[in-house]
Amino acid sequence: MSSIPHDHVAGHDHDHAHHPTGLLRWVTTTNHKDIGTLYLWFSFTMFIVGGCMALTIRTELFQPGLQIVNPEFFNSLTTLHGLIMIFGAIMPAAVGFANWQVPLMIGAPDMAFARMNNWSFWLLPPAVVLLITSFFVPGGAAAGGWTLYPPLSVQAGMGMDLTIFAVHIMGASSIMGSINIVTTILNLRAPGMTLMKMPLFVWTWLITAYLLIAVMPVLAGSVTMLLTDRHFGTSFFNAAGGGDPVMFQHIFWFFGHPEVYIMILPSFGIVSTIIPTFARKPLFGYASMVYATASIAILSFIVWAHHMFTVGMPAAGLLFFMYATMLIAIPTGVKVFNWVATMWKGSMTFETPMLFAIGFIFLFTMGGFTGLVLAITPVDIQLQDTYYVVAHFHYVLVAGSLFAFFGGVYYWLPKWAGRMYDEKLGKLHFWTSFVFFNITFFPMHFLGLAGMPRRIPDYATQFTDWNQVATVGAFGFGLSQLIFLSAVVKCIRSGEPAPAKAWEGADTLEWTVPSPAPYHTFETPPVVK
């Protein structure tokens, strides 16, 4: 899709915002914009909660020995940090973007199932409450890692039950949200907007939603079996009763690897929207981007066992999963090439969204390369469960997903809030995040290569120096996010009024409606030529 010529700006030139006010508005809302806002604030709150857990972990690791937490609590922190960041921060943020942007970008008046949309969101707070309360029950919170592997998860205390219920609820929320998004995209597109004219953000979400529908039930099924192993005498994964704990790992990663792409594909879509805008050129290779996204999604189903090279698989299995994993580099490379080619000879400017998009490409590519290193079976056998893996997935998920989301917030804030953000604050946020992110996570490659295992509260003294650097970086990165909060709050309260088309190079449908986007938009669908 190069651009979408549309002959009108229809159906949104009035502001019929008939809705309750105050708290009731947010509890009962069925408006996609309100629900998108709820998702985004919720995910930011969870990002802060998960971030505080990360800072506690990093404080404990500032020097060898036990400082501030006991080992069991440390394990609970690593477990809950992972679960909250994945299910509470990254995924809801992506759904928040989808809620705000998908209807606006395809010219739909709202999501297909508005009431279900409200439900999808309001399932999340109770799920997170369950997760956090698990710290206060006998035995403490789940402590076996976010992967919930048996036998630890079969033997753990009541906190594990709360975690399992929370995963069920969050899974139900994700599935309902995905069904809504797929239905909206397939059935509510404006006349003339064929699939191959859709903005890439919408394409990435369509594919992500299919992935979610396929794999979230598998996770729900596996944790249900864990629950019956714990309380109803079954032995699916309980070795003591003849069950197979390794099978849990297979099933978990059949969900877990597509989950990685569930978190990154919407980010690809955001970056693919931002770069053409600030390069003032159409996206290079639109069709190849669509096919690359679909290829990544399909390949994500046949690579799960690269997460478990050390469990003792046959050599043929190891080779298959190694080569299949390496194949993913091809469509991913296509995407990176296309982003760079889009910028080539463009009239580029470097506003905050563009900085985050370029930062994303640079750091995500590094995370991708370390992923390739880990795909090599003999290397992975050495590096399994070391800090190298921690560095790898934080490069993909923090510098990947999170940086793209920051870019997306700055890009669409003028449309959402009707005001421009402070460019100086935005750039300060980018540069402090970029620098402190690398200070935090780059040394973890060295720690992993030197053999430091992950998920330990204490370590040998030779790892001290790089751990101290990482801890200092983590606090810097955490504090940088306060700049983000202040930039957003300042924008909402006192930013300069934004025009309907805030960015010169933007050409998608949302920029045809006024800023802020009226409560109801596209009640008469626009015609896309």
Added chain:
Amino acid sequence: MTDRATRLRASNVRTALVLASIALVFFFGIIAAEYMGGPTAAIGVMGSTVLLFLVVAIGRNLRK
């Protein structure tokens, strides 16, 4: 509701039911496969189903 709105509503519900049925099959399918044993075959069938599902789902909409 107008005819168009009714048709759209029915179409939305149809799409949602198809997608929900896929989710239900995966949820109960993985439990049933584990319960009956034969995990290798079960995972193989699941993987092939997913591949086929994705190819068909994307392919049938490409020309719209």
